[in-house]
Amino acid sequence: MNILINITWQGQSGNYLVNMDQGVDDNTIKNICEEAVRAGEVLGIAPNIPKNAFANFVIDRFHGEQTRFVVRPKVPFGV
Amino acid sequence: MKIVFCGGGALGSHALFLARDLEHELAVVDFDRVETKNLASQWFVKQMVGKNKATALKMQLLNFYDVKLQDCAIKLTSLNVDTLLSGAGLVVECFDNAESRRIIQDYIRSKQKPCVHAGLAANGEFGVVRWDEHFTIDEEGSPGQATCEGRGFLPLILRVSSSLVASIQFFLADKPQVNWNISPRNAESF
Numbered sequence: 001m002n003i004l005i006n007i008t009w010q011g012q013s014g015n016y017l018v019n020m021d022q023g024v025d026d027n028t029i030k031n032i033c034e035e036a037v038r039a040g041e042v043l044g045i046a047p048n049i050p051k052n053a054f055a056n057f058v059i060d061r062f063h064g065e066q067t068r069f070v071v072r073p074k075v076p077f078g079v
Numbered sequence: 080m081k082i083v084f085c086g087g088g089a090l091g092s093h094a095l096f097l098a099r100d101l102e103h104e105l106a107v108v109d110f111d112r113v114e115t116k117n118l119a120s121q122w123f124v125k126q127m128v129g130k131n132k133a134t135a136l137k138m139q140l141l142n143f144y145d146v147k148l149q150d151c152a153i154k155l156t157s158l159n160v161d162t163l164l165s166g167a168g169l170v171v172e173c174f175d176n177a178e179s180r181r182i183i184q185d186y187i188r189s190k191q192k193p194c195v196h197a198g199l200a201a202n203g204e205f206g207v208v209r210w211d212e213h214f215t216i217d218e219e220g221s222p223g224q225a226t227c228e229g230r231g232f233l234p235l236i237l238r239v240s241s242s243l244v245a246s247i248q249f250f251l252a253d254k255p256q257v258n259w260n261i262s263p264r265n266a267e268s269f
Contacts, residue, residue, distance in 0.1 A: 006260055006267065011204040013262045044265075058215055062258070068269060070260060074217035075198030075207050077089070077175050 007033050007042055007071045009053060014044030022067050030054040033071050080168035081106060082247070085155060085183055087132040089232075090197045091173035092122035093240035095136055098247065099146045106149035108163055109133040119230045155179055160186045169250065170194040171243065180216045187211060193250065197243045203232035206239035208246050208259040235263055242266060 005016045016036050033042075033054055040047045060070040080103045084091050087109035095107060109132040113123045127135035133150035140146040151163055155174075160182055164170055170192055172183050180196070187194040194211040209215075242259040245268075249257050260267045 008205050008260065008262055011263045013205075013260065013265050013267075058217060060209070060213060060215060062213060062269065064269075072207065072260065073200040073205050075200050075205065076177065076217045077199040077201070 001067060003067045003069055005029070005033060005069045005071060007037065007045060007054075008073065009037065009045050009049055012045045014042040016042045022061075022063070026059045029059055029069060029071065030057065080104065080251070081166050082169045082171060083108065083164055083167040084171045084173065085109075085164075085179070086173035086175065087111075087136050088117070088173065088175060089120045089236045090199065090240050090243065091171075092132070092136055093237055094171065094173065094197070094243050095140065095148065096122045097241055097244040099140055099144050101247070101251065103168075103251070104149070105140075105147070106151060106167075107133045107136055108151040108153070108155050109136075110152060110154035120232055120236060155182060157182050157185075164192070165190075167192060169247065171247065172196045173198075173243075177216050177218050184211065184214070184216065195243065195246055195250070195256075197239055199232075199236070199239060203235045204262065206235055206242075206259075206261040208239065208243045208257075208261070210246075210256040210258060213258055235261065238266055242268070 002017055002019050007014055036042050037045050037049050038047050054071055057071050057073055062068040082103050082105055084107040087107045111132050113127045113130055113132055113135050115128050117123055123135055131152040133152045137148045137150040140148045170187050174180050196214045197208050199206045238261050246257045257268050
């Protein structure tokens with residue numbers, strides 16, 4: 001199925017549409033994102049990201065009309 | 080409806096500033112005190128330094144806008160969470176630590192109360208607004224990790240706070256739940 005992945009990296013963000021199984025594990029998603037960004041396929045994010053850039057990131061999964069994964073840094077701060 | 084804000088810091092204080100015209104009962108829970116350094120990133124005036132944050136927000140909303148706010152100047156724990164949140168029709172969670180977030184999430188899920196969360200990443204690079212069913216509690220990083228407490232983060236803090244209040248408005252209007260991804264360059268709702 002087509003899944004929209006929203007990727008954020010150091011204040012930059014972009015969307016990447018990919019066909020894959022929605023049950024794929026987090027590490028595979030992170031690897032797909034890293035490869036897509038490095039290949040310049042994610043508009044809005046400069047391709048020069050380091051190796052394992054998303055290793056400590058979190059994947060949020062939304063299943064609606066359009067399945068969406070959000071690849072984001074941790075958000076521990078509110079106060 | 081009573082709307083209880085948990086946390087009156089960067090996100091909570093600005094969200095309350097923006098929520099002041101909601102025609103609902105407002106309350107805030109925060110045990111912390113206003114420090115001088117907070118003036119850079121939180122909605123407090125310098126006369127409030129030293130006061131409890133919940134009490135300071137109550138005074139500011141009353142003095143500036145004649146808006147009433149119930150202040151709960153205590154630390155939310157598993158022992159008092161029912162007392163603090165049982166009357167809430169909506170819980171707005173803006174805490175800065177995983178332990179308090181977990182207490183709230185456990186409580187609102189057991190009571191099936193609606194809850195919306197907001198959080199910021201380190202260095203002001205990203206923020207989220209999430210309804211509880213989609214919210215993942217992120218552990219704090221290592222001690223000394225970069226935060227959003229310094230100068231230069233207000234634009235992002237205000238974007239996250241205003242998106243949070245927009246989600247509250249949609250909820251109050253019985254519209255579908257709205258989640259947000261917010262970066263310094265983009266804000267996207269879905």
